[in-house]
Amino acid sequence: MFIPPGLAAQQPPTAGRASLVVLGTGTPNADPDRSGPALAVVVNGASYLVDAGPGVVRRAAAAERGGVAALAPSKLSTVFITHLHSDHTIGLPDLIFTPWVLEREVPLSVYGPPGIKAMTEHLERAYSEDVRVRIDGAEPANTTGFRVAVQEVDTGEIFRDSNVVVRAFAVPHGDWRVAYGYRFDGGGRSIVVSGDTRASDAVVRACDGCDVLVHEVYSATRFVTRPPDWQRYHAAAHTSTKELAILAARARPKLLVLYHQLYWGTDDEGLVRELEAAGYTGAVISARDLGRY
Ligand SMILES: [Zn+2]
Numbered sequence: 001m002f003i004p005p006g007l008a009a010q011q012p013p014t015a016g017r018a019s020l021v022v023l024g025t026g027t028p029n030a031d032p033d034r035s036g037p038a039l040a041v042v043v044n045g046a047s048y049l050v051d052a053g054p055g056v057v058r059r060a061a062a063a064e065r066g067g068v069a070a071l072a073p074s075k076l077s078t079v080f081i082t083h084l085h086s087d088h089t090i091g092l093p094d095l096i097f098t099p100w101v102l103e104r105e106v107p108l109s110v111y112g113p114p115g116i117k118a119m120t121e122h123l124e125r126a127y128s129e130d131v132r133v134r135i136d137g138a139e140p141a142n143t144t145g146f147r148v149a150v151q152e153v154d155t156g157e158i159f160r161d162s163n164v165v166v167r168a169f170a171v172p173h174g175d176w177r178v179a180y181g182y183r184f185d186g187g188g189r190s191i192v193v194s195g196d197t198r199a200s201d202a203v204v205r206a207c208d209g210c211d212v213l214v215h216e217v218y219s220a221t222r223f224v225t226r227p228p229d230w231q232r233y234h235a236a237a238h239t240s241t242k243e244l245a246i247l248a249a250r251a252r253p254k255l256l257v258l259y260h261q262l263y264w265g266t267d268d269e270g271l272v273r274e275l276e277a278a279g280y281t282g283a284v285i286s287a288r289d290l291g292r293y
């Protein structure tokens with residue numbers, strides 16, 4: 001069943017109920033209408049981000065303007081990184097430093113695979129002169145909000161607070177040694193994010209009847225238009241509409257949200273049609289930036 005985007009874009013999240021806000025659905029393609037990959041799970045006025053694609057802080061500000069107070073830039077304090085591909089991490093310095101300049105006082109908590117610590121340390125070093133000038137110069141600036149609390153995590157439960165429990169699971173993504181998907185339980189819902197992955201039983205197990213499965217996807221129909229070396233890469237690293245139709249039927253989410261879409265000339269409706277042509281009968285929507293599900 002195709003759900004028109006207008007229907008799934010809900011009112012501002014009601015207190016206590018977890019909601020998913022898609023900040024950016026983009027890919028490395030510099031599509032001006034689709035910001036870099038980033039999501040937020042919002043529960044009880046707190047936000048938990050997944051990935052930091054380019055534009056993440058501005059998209060969060062747009063969501064705040066749209067009524068999601070938890071996504072005010074100064075409130076962005078926790079992010080889970082799926083893997084270190086640049087399209088998922090180029091917004092990390094933005095997420096570290098922009099909210100600080102906008103008066104966030106707490107350090108940014110970053111969770112992610114091995115390598116995230118070194119990446120974060122390099123970024124801190126890269127911007128050290130900016131931090132020095134802001135703190136020592138005339139600009140009012142706190143001395144805590146630019147800091148980063150980074151943790152390299154394994155699979156299993158990696159985070160728990162009064163709102164959510166977060167579990168990481170390993171997914172196969174091309175040549176990456178470690179790439180994660182994440183499952184959020186809290187606010188009365190279960191939300192599973194595939195991360196970048198080829199079709200994997202790990203996602204089926206992580207969802208297993210979950211409320212929302214956010215899954216990356218590429219067009220199986222348009223795949224044949226790609227050069228052979230790119231076809232080889234995409235088959236090894238990503239998930240086609242055909243594969244996702246089979247996978248999602250086994251994972252049984254109440255709502256499947258297509259994300260990080262590679263269209264190659266088709267569109268949102270086209271991707272949904274491909275899933276349905278491949279036999280998927282569950283609720284499915286192709287995410288747009290700032291969609292809430
Ligand atoms: Zn990606």
Ligand SMILES: [Zn+2]
Binds near residue numbers: 083085173196
């Ligand atoms: Zn990737």
